[in-house]
Amino acid sequence: MDVLKLGSYTFSSRLILGTGKFSNSTVMLDAVRASGAQLVTVALRRFNRQQAEDDLFGPLSTIEGITLMPNTSGASTAAEAVRAAHIARELSGSPFIKVEIHPNPQHLMPDPIETFEAARILAKEGFLVMPYIAADPVLAKRLEEIGCASVMPLGSAIGSGQGLATSEMLNIIIRESTIPVIVDAGLRSPSEAAHAMEMGCEAVLVNSAVAAAGHPPEMAEAFAEAVAAGRKAFRAGLMEKSGFAVATSPLTFLGTF
Amino acid sequence: MRALPEWLTDNRDTAALAAMLSPASSRSLETLAAESRAITLRRFGRTMALYAPLYLSNYCSSGCIYCGFASDRQTPRHRLEPDEIRRELAAMKKIGISDILLLTGERTVAADFDYLQRSVAIAAEEMPRVSVEAFPMSVSEYRALADCGCTGITIYQETYNSERYEALHRWGPKKDFIDRIETPERALDGGIKSVGLGILLGLSDPVEDTLSLYRHVRHLGRTWWRAGLSVSFPRMRPQTGGYEPPFPVDDHLLARIIFAFRIALPDTELVLSTRESATFRDGMAGLGITRMSVESKTTVGGYSVSDSKNSREKRDEGQFEISDNRTAREFCAALRNQNIEPVFKNWEPSYNGPSARINYEREVDRSASTITPETETCH
Numbered sequence A: 001m002d003v004l005k006l007g008s009y010t011f012s013s014r015l016i017l018g019t020g021k022f023s024n025s026t027v028m029l030d031a032v033r034a035s036g037a038q039l040v041t042v043a044l045r046r047f048n049r050q051q052a053e054d055d056l057f058g059p060l061s062t063i064e065g066i067t068l069m070p071n072t073s074g075a076s077t078a079a080e081a082v083r084a085a086h087i088a089r090e091l092s093g094s095p096f097i098k099v100e101i102h103p104n105p106q107h108l109m110p111d112p113i114e115t116f117e118a119a120r121i122l123a124k125e126g127f128l129v130m131p132y133i134a135a136d137p138v139l140a141k142r143l144e145e146i147g148c149a150s151v152m153p154l155g156s157a158i159g160s161g162q163g164l165a166t167s168e169m170l171n172i173i174i175r176e177s178t179i180p181v182i183v184d185a186g187l188r189s190p191s192e193a194a195h196a197m198e199m200g201c202e203a204v205l206v207n208s209a210v211a212a213a214g215h216p217p218e219m220a221e222a223f224a225e226a227v228a229a230g231r232k233a234f235r236a237g238l239m240e241k242s243g244f245a246v247a248t249s250p251l252t253f254l255g256t257f
Numbered sequence B: 001m002r003a004l005p006e007w008l009t010d011n012r013d014t015a016a017l018a019a020m021l022s023p024a025s026s027r028s029l030e031t032l033a034a035e036s037r038a039i040t041l042r043r044f045g046r047t048m049a050l051y052a053p054l055y056l057s058n059y060c061s062s063g064c065i066y067c068g069f070a071s072d073r074q075t076p077r078h079r080l081e082p083d084e085i086r087r088e089l090a091a092m093k094k095i096g097i098s099d100i101l102l103l104t105g106e107r108t109v110a111a112d113f114d115y116l117q118r119s120v121a122i123a124a125e126e127m128p129r130v131s132v133e134a135f136p137m138s139v140s141e142y143r144a145l146a147d148c149g150c151t152g153i154t155i156y157q158e159t160y161n162s163e164r165y166e167a168l169h170r171w172g173p174k175k176d177f178i179d180r181i182e183t184p185e186r187a188l189d190g191g192i193k194s195v196g197l198g199i200l201l202g203l204s205d206p207v208e209d210t211l212s213l214y215r216h217v218r219h220l221g222r223t224w225w226r227a228g229l230s231v232s233f234p235r236m237r238p239q240t241g242g243y244e245p246p247f248p249v250d251d252h253l254l255a256r257i258i259f260a261f262r263i264a265l266p267d268t269e270l271v272l273s274t275r276e277s278a279t280f281r282d283g284m285a286g287l288g289i290t291r292m293s294v295e296s297k298t299t300v301g302g303y304s305v306s307d308s309k310n311s312r313e314k315r316d317e318g319q320f321e322i323s324d325n326r327t328a329r330e331f332c333a334a335l336r337n338q339n340i341e342p343v344f345k346n347w348e349p350s351y352n353g354p355s356a357r358i359n360y361e362r363e364v365d366r367s368a369s370t371i372t373p374e375t376e377t378c379h
Helices: A025-035 A078-092 A112-124 A137-145 A167-176 A190-199 A216-236 B015-021 B029-044 B082-094 B113-126 B139-147 B162-168 B177-181 B183-189 B206-223 B251-264 B278-284 B302-307 B328-337 B356-367
Strands: A004-006 A009-011 A015-018 A039-043 A067-071 A096-099 A128-133 A182-184 A203-206 B047-055 B099-103 B129-133 B150-154 B194-198 B228-232 B269-272 B291-293 B341-343
Touching (some): A015 A216, A067 A078, A078 A096, A167 A190, B113 B129, B129 B194, B139 B150, B150 B183, B150 B228, B162 B177, B194 B206, B206 B251, B251 B278
Parallel strands (some): A096 A128, B150 B194, B228 B269
16 A cells, blocks of 8 residues: 555655644644645644643644644754754654754744754654755755654745745655655645655645635645645656657557567 | 944835835735735734733833833833732733733833843743843843843834934933944844834834835844844824824825835734724734734733732823723634634743854853853843
8 A cells, every 4th residue: 555654654645734824723623634634733832731722732632543743833943943842742742743943933944954953863862853944955865864754845935835946956855865755835736736746755745825725625625636646646657758749659660679 | 423324224125115115106005905915824824923011110211202101201100029920920821811022111220120130030931932122231131031031022213213213212221323223133142032123103204214124124134144023013102291293104004014014024023013993903914914912001010900800900001002902802803703813822932042143152162161151040
């Protein structure tokens, strides 16, 4: 069976959903259900034990069959992310941690140096580390070497909807990686998700594209279908691309060869 | 006076913003609103971050002509003692607040740095996120505040027109235009993670001030690249002094300023407080504003006074009059009606502490076996 393997965990769904930016937690939960996602990410900063109405973690834990992947969004250094990972593990019981370190809170670009350092520490501690990174092929290999469960390069800036602006670098990362490559951030439409899967990504993570859609649950479902279609296409093997038109069987005059 | 900073006249990338702000702009308010709304939705989603101010003290040493707390006003003066601060925090927590802004007047003997630092430490025990809007400080003072759990400061220049500034600030430490304009830089050097900037609309030419505010944001963003930046557009409100703003800004112009800022700075947090009416706030939610105050009290001790009928009568006048008087519950219901999720907690205390560059300096210090001077402790 074709499954996504992360550490010793397997998932039949290859769509990972983010849980921020939704208009309310009912819509968010409907979107999670409609997406069929089995892995969802939630920011530690949105865990609110004091006020149930403001908390994202409580509602998510009511859905059966999903695994939480807490993220460290808001951390700006490795030390902060490591502290956050410890708290997140305690609160959620999940072995997954999405290491997200953006020192500039405006453009939210991941810091490669701090991310590497946090990933190194957390992988050693036994976390299944899922680092959010720029589409940097060398950094991806470095993170693989230190025992990350996957790498999560960005398609384009978070919330930009610019799609697979980094596709050339993503192609190198996918070609060279021995761990799952999951495109995270920047996707706007299901067709882009399908494209990422056709390129050979093992999964995609989507948040804004669903949360900011006209009908989030419907869009979540559309992404699920696109991801499944893209995966199927990848496994089926796309025909070669060519820069010129090729007539059907131009060499039949040569007979069988 | 020392020379004005060079960035204040840097017109490298102000053309697009200036064009949007011009009364002769070819772009209608509707087109700006649509673009601003789309950018906000993509980048921030259908959410609104909420915070509330906590006035620690209304003692003040400055004579700002537009302020209800200016030192010549007859307002009774009061500062909160630690147990009163805890009572205020408890009352705020009850309504859901988890992100607070601690306020004082300009530095006085009654409300000095030590007082502020102790107050920050108390607040940080109770609230995930604590910011400060007080008086300009030194780098080492900011560093000490960051060590106690203060992650952000708010410091409005009020107006970037130095002549108007001189006229409006009659006496006191706030009279120093340059010192104030350099304050965000000292805060960031001290390890404060985010800075809130603003102009007090009504005091000076609003378009000119908006452009200068934009230059300030860009200057800080380029030079202190880790800095979190937010921008506020407070309009003058009626206050004890009775000062009438000579450059009143109507709803249309304020909306134009907010939309133009969102388009020019797609990633920057834009703040709208309870100074504005319920109608204006509800209307602007989702169109560009990403952070709002809620159920604010601008009096010292305002939260626990309204919380307990037996406590002392309201005895102070606020810094200014609140316009949106809705409770947090009512305000959140209005946001939810518009399909926007109110977010009270959007920060994690494990992210507190001085910003990265400061940490690195410490590590370097340690590895070089030099003695790291211990700054003031938190208690």
